[in-house]
Amino acid sequence: MKKLRFSVLFAVLMLIALPVRAELFGLKGYVLENGMRVVVVPNHKAPIAKHMVWYKVGAADEKLGKGGSAHLLEHLMFRGTRKVRGQSFNRILEENGADSNAFTAQDVTAYHEFVDISRLELVMALEADRMRNLSIDDESFETERKIVYQERKQVVENNPLYKFNEELQRLFWQNHPYSRPITGSENEILSLTDKDVKDIYRHYYAPNNAVLVIAGDIEPETAFRLAEKYYGDIKPAKVPENRLKFDTEVKTKTTLRMKLPNIELPRLVKKYHVPGYAEAKGGIYAYMVLSKYLGEGEVSKLYVDLVVNRKMATGVSTDYNFTAPSGGSFSISAIPAKGVSVDEMTAALDDSVKQAMSELNDRTLQKYKKQMLSGLVYAKDNPNEAAQIVGMLATAGMRDDEIENYADNIEKVTVADVKKAYMQMLQSTQTEAVVEPEGAKK
C-alpha cells in the first residue's frame, strides 16, 4: 500500500533517535508580515525539494462529539478550490511528478509535496490557493466522509490491538481531548457535517497559524522571496485561544488490564505525564537523555538488563513525546518473553529501571550523550526527513536557534538533571497498561 495517502497516525519522530554538530540543519528562518513562519533547510545534493505547510490545529481542537472533523477537512483539502476545481489538484501534481500527501495528528495537520525543484513554485501556488479558496460541495463531502470511515476501519480497526491502544489513550489523558482518537469514532464520523469541517478551516487555516518548511535545493533568500510572493498576501485570521493544558494538579495512578481476541503476544506499557516543550522548554533535554539511557536501542540499560541478561523480555523500549503542546508523555513498553507472566514482567521492569537509575554516573552519562550526538549529520541528508523533523519542532513552538542548538543542549545535561527528571516522572500521573491474548492464563 505504498502510495496510500492521508495516514492519520504518524509516528512521533524522535530527535533523540537521530545520530549534530553545532548546527543541526543549517536552517534559516523568516516570518512574513501576515505572521507565517518560514523555515528553510538548504540541501543541494539533488535538484529536488520537500515543501510542507503545517497548520497548528488537529484532532485535539475539535469540539466534543465532532471527532474526526480535522481529519476529514484534511481529506477535503484535496477536493478542489474556487480556482483548482474538483480533482485538478491531484491531476496537476501528477502531471508534474510530485509525490504529495498529508496527515492529521492531535496538534497539527500537515500538507506536503516532494518535487523536482522546477516544480517548487507550482506547489507553493497550489498550497497558497487552498489555504484560502477551499470549496466543499455536498457530493465530495459525502464521498470523502465514506472514505475516512473506511480509513478508520482499515488503518485502526483492522489492527487487533486498536481497542487496547484507544483505551490506554482514554485512561491516560482522562478528560483532555488527547484522550480521543484522531479519526473520531465510527458514530462521530458518520454524523459529521460540512459545517464542522468548515469551522476548523475558517478558524485555523491562516498564515499566522501555519509554518512553511522547505528543504532542498534552494537558497534561503530565494525561498523567503517566493514565500512572500505566494503566501504574502493571504490575510491573517484571529485564531482561537490555545486549548486547556492537561490538569497535573491531582496526581493519579491508573491501571488498565485487557484481554483481546486475535492477539498472540502480551504487551506492557507504562505511561507517565511529564513536561513537554510547552511546559519545560530547556527541561526537555534531560528527558531525552533519560529515554536514550533507559530504552532506546539495543545498548540501552533496560534492553541489556531485561532482554540480554535476564531474558525476561524479548523487547523493551522507551519513548519521550515532547512536542505535544498540552502536555508531554514518557512511555516504557515491553514484550515479556515466553513463560514470563505480565506480573513478573512488571515487577522486573520496575526493578530494572530503579537499578539503572542507581547506576547512573558521569561516565555512563557521557557515553550515552556521545551516542546521541555522534551522527547528527544524517538528519539533514534526506530533505524529506529534515523537513518532517523541523516542521514538528517548529510547530511545537521551538525557535530556529533552539532547533539548531540540539547538540549544545544535550551536552549541558548533567546526572543531577536526569535524576531530577526521573523523580518528577515517578511522582506524576501515570497509567500502567497490560494486554494479553484472550484465554491467556494468569
Added chain:
Amino acid sequence: MTHRPLYAKKHHGRWVVLLIAVAATYAIWKSFFVFDADKIIANSELKNKSFASDVAEIVAPKSGIKAYWMQETSNPIVSMSFVFANSGSVRDEKKGTANFTASMLSEGTEKLNSQSFKEKLEDYAISISFGADKDDFSGSMVTLKENLRLATDLLHDAVVAPRMDEADFIRTKNQILQSLDYLRERPQHRLNEAVNKEIFGSHAYANEVLGKTADVKGMSVADLKTYIKNNLTKDRLYVGVAGDISREEAEKLIDDIFNDLPEQGSDKEIKAPSVDFSARAVNVEDSKLPQVLSAVVAPSVPRLDRDFYPLYIANYVFGGAGLNSRVNQAAREKEGLTYGAYTSMSMLQQSPLLVGGFSTTPQNFAQMSKIFAEEWQKMGENGISEEELASAKNYLVNSYNLRFADIGTLADILVSMQRENLGLDFLQKRNSYVEQVTLERVNRVAKQYFSPKKLIMINMGNIKAERN
C-alpha cells in the same frame, strides 16, 4: 466637423470603457477562478536541472570484484549496499535460515561480543544491517567519512568472522519466533499467507521469509554456518558504493571488506513455479474482521522483457498512480468504497507478478470487487488513451529526480542496476525508455496482461455476512 471627431472620440471612448470593463472582469475572474499551472512553471525562477548521476564501474585491485560507484560529496557520508544474489529464503533448507543468518550477523564478531559490537556502532553512528528476501541476501553500511576505517573493519568481521555465541543465538531465535506470532496477529499478513499458498502451492516461494515456527525452533548454529559457507561468496556478490568517497578509496573499501570471502559457494537450482493463473475468486472466511481484505494476482513480465515499460505504464494508469489511478478514481474518489486500491509489479526473479489489493467493509465488498473487475476488463479491452499515456510519462519523467534524496538509497540503486542488468548508463537512459513507449505497445500489452481470464482474487473477512 468638430462633432464627428468629438462624437467619434466619445464613441471610441465608450468602447474603451467597455473593453476595459470586460478586461477587468476577465482579470478578476481569472485571478479568482483560473489556475494556470503551465504559466507558473514557465515563469518559475527555479529551472530544471539534471542530477549529475555519473556512475562508474570500478574494480577492486586485489579481489577483482566489480562494483558501481557514484561520488556525492554534499555531506561527509559514505554508504555501501550489497547483495548476495540467489541466496534468499526460497533456497532455505530449513525455512527461515537466510533471515536468521541476517539477524545473527549483527550479533558480534570473533573479536567483539554482541554488546561490544553494538556499542561501537552506536558510539560512532555506524549503521550495519543485513536482510533477506525471497530471492537474495542483502546488506548495507552507512557511516560518516571520518569513521570509514572502523566501519570497514566491523563490516568485514561481521561478514567474514561472525561470532554466533549460543546466548545471542537463543535470544535471536526467541525474537524471531515472537515476530512470527506478531505476524499472525496481522490480518494483512494472514491474507498474504493465503495468497502465497494459492499462487505458489508447494513451491518454496510460498514460504514466509521469516520461516516456519517448527523450522526456526529446530535451527542450530551449524545450520547458519553452512548457509554462510554456501552463500556469502564472491561469485554472487553485487556491490554499490555512494557518497563522499573517491574511486581509489571505494576500490580499497571493497577489497578490505570482501576479499577474504570464499570465491565460490554452492548453487541451488530453483525451478520457476508453475502458477495456474486461471481466473477465480478464493474466499477465506473470518467473521471477526471489520473489513474484507482482498488481494489480486495476475501474470507479469521480467525486468528486461521488452514489454516491461509498456506494462509498467499500463499498471501505473490502472492502479499505480495513487488517487489518480483508474481503480482509485472509480472505487474511492467516485464511490467512497475504500480508503484505497492499488496494483504494482512484483519482481520475484522466477515469477514476476502483477499484484494488487484493497479493503472495504463487508456491505461494500460485492460492489468494490465488481468495480475492480470491470476496470480490469476495460483496461484489457480498450487499453489507455493518448492523454493517459502522456500523463503517465509526465509523472514518471518529472518525478525521476526524487529518487536521489539520500546517500543510502543511491547505493541501493547502484546495486539493483547490476542485479537487474540495467547497464551502467541506466540513470542517463531511463527517461528515454519511458518516452519511447508507444500507445500501441501499451495497449497490446494491456490486452495480454489485463485479461479477465487471468485474474485471481483472494478475499479474507466476513464475506458470508454480505451475501445474507
